[in-house]
Amino acid sequence: MDEPARPQKRNAIRAQNEALILQAAEKVFAEAGFGGATMQLIADMAGLPKANLHYYFATKEDLYRRVVQNIFEIWLHAADCFDNAPGPVEAIGAYVDAKMEISRRHPNGSKVWASEVMHGAPVIQDYLETTLRDWTAGRAALIQNWIDEGRMDAVNPDHLLYMLWATTQHYADFGHQIETLNGGAPLSDAQWLAAKDSVKRILLKGIGAV
Amino acid sequence: MDEPARPQKRNAIRAQNEALILQAAEKVFAEAGFGGATMQLIADMAGLPKANLHYYFATKEDLYRRVVQNIFEIWLHAADCFDNAPGPVEAIGAYVDAKMEISRRHPNGSKVWASEVMHGAPVIQDYLETTLRDWTAGRAALIQNWIDEGRMDAVNPDHLLYMLWATTQHYADFGHQIETLNGGAPLSDAQWLAAKDSVKRILLKGIGAV
DNA sequence: TCTTTTCCTGACCGTATGGTCAATGTGAAG
DNA sequence: CTTCACATTGACCATACGGTCAGGAAAAGA
Structure with missing residues (x-):
């Protein structure tokens, strides 16, 4: 599809990545508990580098x-x-x-x-x-x-x-x-x-x- | 009370300490979850050194x-x-x-x-x-x-x-x-x-x- | 194009954790 | 008293974790 330099591509990226991370986090927190969950596990499940999670969410x-x-x-x-x-x-x-x-x-x-x-x-x-x-x-x-x-x-x-x-x-x-x-x-x-x-x-x- | 060198003091000590540890562990596991619980926390709650826990229970x-x-x-x-x-x-x-x-x-x-x-x-x-x-x-x-x-x-x-x-x-x-x-x-x-x-x-x- | 802001990420750091171990203490058996 | 198995514990280790950061890529604005 055409993606002609959307005016608000930034906002779209942010919204999409936050949703992706939240979805992965919900699953990992549910399966392992807060203490058992790791940022690395959530990152892997979201398909993003761990440091990227800390860009969108300051702390665990x-x-x-x-x-x-x-x-x-x-x-x-x-x-x-x-x-x-x-x-x-x-x-x-x-x-x-x-x-x-x-x-x-x-x-x-x-x-x-x-x-x-x-x-x-x-x-x-x-x-x-x-x-x-x-x-x-x-x-x-x-x-x-x-x-x-x-x-x-x-x-x-x-x-x-x-x-x-x-x-x-x-x-x-x-x-x-x-x-x-x-x-x-x-x-x-x-x-x-x-x-x-x-x-x-x-x-x-x-x-x-x- | 009199404690005239009981014949099975050993067994009593073991039973008592195991019970003490199990009781502390139940509380800590309940409050923090498996991942959030730490052996140190359980040890403190039981009033025993951490290494003593590992003497009675090999692993967390x-x-x-x-x-x-x-x-x-x-x-x-x-x-x-x-x-x-x-x-x-x-x-x-x-x-x-x-x-x-x-x-x-x-x-x-x-x-x-x-x-x-x-x-x-x-x-x-x-x-x-x-x-x-x-x-x-x-x-x-x-x-x-x-x-x-x-x-x-x-x-x-x-x-x-x-x-x-x-x-x-x-x-x-x-x-x-x-x-x-x-x-x-x-x-x-x-x-x-x-x-x-x-x-x-x-x-x-x-x-x-x- | 140039500049600025946002986004991305590999490498790194300090800390806390589960677990080990050697040294020592302590009942009990002979 | 000697011996021996059991009990205790401070010190230690390797690892994994949350979090940081510098530097580069990409988008938006000028």
Whole structure:
């Protein structure tokens, strides 16, 4: 194709390389953890010299922080369906679907997040205390409204949210275990559908949503 | 107390030091991951010189393997209540109680296990393929029996087990996140009880267990 | 074309890590 | 007391890691 000296080739190169590095970093951080990951490994996976990584990201921690923030954005965005629903069945059903889809398409991101939280959230503690806390309080209030309206059982909203997170993210974080128990093969399309249906059915019936 | 030249003081010393090291190692591996953990850190936490660790455990990987195996044993043992129960309500109720208690008392072990599985189970893959696979198949058959006897809904046994693992272990693996959302304080006795009840109530009702 | 800014990278550095070892201490057996 | 296996540890080593930098290539502006 023709590439007639684009006016903003610089910006394109930067954007492309940053995306390339972030993608490789997410995979390496997920597979090896922050401590086990090396800049050399990420560089090799991205097909770039190690020094080039430090040109775009000053330190390993900066790169890691960007990866974690990206995941957080995706998850927050996935919760939109929670708000635009008329009731608990639609909201929770759509939320489970969205989060299961993320677990399937973004397993590495989920693992990096899990690892970060398990290690005490050294780099995203402020996000937990602000954005996530606000988000959680908002959804808990929403759930409480549904309870007050008699549209579902009087369950503890916080623990319900934890169950939603736990069950959906488990398919990403423990995907290797599930795959092993599945005879070594990744879940098929049908099996993913069955997983989604199982989770939705048990949870929705469990909270008495009508 | 009197210590009149015990006949097996040697064995006692070995047992005590190994336990001390394993305990410190579990904590450090949980907080920093395998790659982030250092033998020096473990040694400091155990109050021993680093070289002494290598006297009892040849390599970092050996020490790590022992930690993971210990956790696996505890979890397998916790599943006994699953078998000695007359029906799904008692079995699953007792299993949730047992696993929640482990999450509370052994959060570091749970984190190490989660980390190991997330990174592709490099050191316990054989356990997954043998012991865990057998265990899972056995419980899935048990659940299927209950379904056939009409004692619970026809849910997919595998996905039900995944939900049990996910919801209970979440309280250990994501304990820091839960604590942050709880205003920075660990869950109180009452809150742990509420968590257990929430999980049991939603799951048991969700599978239509009577 | 010339200049400036951005991009790229091989070579290098200080440090921290996992692991070793020789020397020494310490219970127990004869 | 002597002997011997077990236990302890400071000092040491090779390696690998995160990060730096000088100098060159390539794009954008003049």
